[in-house]
Amino acid sequence: MPSSVIILGAKGRFGRAAQKAFLDAGWDVTAFGRNWTIPALKGAKQLSGDASDVDALTVACTGMDVIVHALNPPYPSWSEVMPVLTANVIAAARHSGTTVMIPGNVYNYGSGMPAVLTETTPHAPTTRKGKLRETMERAFAASNVQTIILRAGDFIEAEQSGNWFDGHITNKVSKGSIMYPGPTDQPHAWAYLPDAANAMVGLAEIRSTLPKFDTFGFKGYSLTGNQLIEAVEKTAGRKLKRGSMPWFMIPFLGLFSPTIKEIYEMRYLWNLPHSVDDTKLRAALPLMDGTPLADCLKEVLVL
Numbered sequence: 001m002p003s004s005v006i007i008l009g010a011k012g013r014f015g016r017a018a019q020k021a022f023l024d025a026g027w028d029v030t031a032f033g034r035n036w037t038i039p040a041l042k043g044a045k046q047l048s049g050d051a052s053d054v055d056a057l058t059v060a061c062t063g064m065d066v067i068v069h070a071l072n073p074p075y076p077s078w079s080e081v082m083p084v085l086t087a088n089v090i091a092a093a094r095h096s097g098t099t100v101m102i103p104g105n106v107y108n109y110g111s112g113m114p115a116v117l118t119e120t121t122p123h124a125p126t127t128r129k130g131k132l133r134e135t136m137e138r139a140f141a142a143s144n145v146q147t148i149i150l151r152a153g154d155f156i157e158a159e160q161s162g163n164w165f166d167g168h169i170t171n172k173v174s175k176g177s178i179m180y181p182g183p184t185d186q187p188h189a190w191a192y193l194p195d196a197a198n199a200m201v202g203l204a205e206i207r208s209t210l211p212k213f214d215t216f217g218f219k220g221y222s223l224t225g226n227q228l229i230e231a232v233e234k235t236a237g238r239k240l241k242r243g244s245m246p247w248f249m250i251p252f253l254g255l256f257s258p259t260i261k262e263i264y265e266m267r268y269l270w271n272l273p274h275s276v277d278d279t280k281l282r283a284a285l286p287l288m289d290g291t292p293l294a295d296c297l298k299e300v301l302v303l
Contacts, residue, residue: 023044034050061098068101094143110127128262148207180243
């Protein structure tokens, strides 16, 4: 009998990739979401529900082997919604004895983070979102629910979802230009979403060998702005006109948009060199194989 996984936030970026990765690995997949407009992937069960309802969530998770907690509310509502979702997922997992797996980010390290981030790098969040993520992770660490966090940088994916890569940096490549939000000589952490989801499946399959609470770094691609732009130009087959982010306008625009205000708060991630170390992950999953950058860009770029 195949192992079973329920993916919370199945319509989101990581949720979609997790559906495919677990299905491809032969798992019994349930996609959990509310107000379905995009159907679950073929082969996955589709379950409608609201994760803010702890009783409904507990029923949905009962009997599952793994919960992928990919719920990601809009930035402005994080402080209100995230504590509720955290408590509900913990309650559901505790009731059914289920392992929780969470796609993590680098917000927890804060603006004083070093250039190389490992599982032992101290967490010192300096932004509102970083502090909320850290509070969430500490709640899971104290819950006695087995929790596995896979921490990665910014996602690259084939879906046009409005993230940094497809919504800002490469959205005008077809018109001959590219924008980079920070200094182009410093490394930035990127993760090809299908690769990260596959790594999560690998960890799910060895979960019985892992501690109650464990974290793994996913390196993906560590690229300077110049390296990324040159790789995109090679894929596009032409030189691109380079532009930069008009950060000077963002504080003003943030007066009218809470989301833009949140984006400005995270500007430091483009000014600080950083990469995610994956030594621990590769030791746990020695057969893990990532997608070459050139192949990734051929898949995701709209030319």
